[in-house]
Amino acid sequence: DRNAFREDRNAFREDRNAFREERNAFREERDALREERNAFREERDAVKEEKKEKDNASEENDALEEESEILTKERDVMKIDNETLKSEKNGLDKKYTALTSTLRDQVECPVCLEVPLWPSSRLSKWTLCLL
Numbered sequence: 001d002r003n004a005f006r007e008d009r010n011a012f013r014e015d016r017n018a019f020r021e022e023r024n025a026f027r028e029e030r031d032a033l034r035e036e037r038n039a040f041r042e043e044r045d046a047v048k049e050e051k052k053e054k055d056n057a058s059e060e061n062d063a064l065e066e067e068s069e070i071l072t073k074e075r076d077v078m079k080i081d082n083e084t085l086k087s088e089k090n091g092l093d094k095k096y097t098a099l100t101s102t103l104r105d106q107v108e109c110p111v112c113l114e115v116p117l118w119p120s121s122r123l124s125k126w127t128l129c130l131l
Helices: 002-107 122-130
Strands: none
Touching: none
16 A cells, blocks of 8 residues: 555656646747747837838938928029129129219319329329419
């Protein structure tokens, strides 16, 4: 009876050890599957991040294109303004030349027909010419 009890106990111990080994094998397999799952998650996150970066780059590219269009329009407006200013300057230069020549005609010495230095020496040169 005692031997039968010992044999049963040893059989239970062997079964228990077998279950423990099987449990450890399941745990190792579970850990391997978790590592694989985590690797897939990291890969998924990397793909999401790459897609997000591409979207951001695309948005930045669109913004830069819009800014480029705005700058091109501003440049065209500035060219037109520059041309307008040049024509106005030419007109003012002609007006200045006409005005200064008219003034010079009115100021030159009637004796020597020389334009006096302006302003302080005008009288002294005219008086010298008249003498």
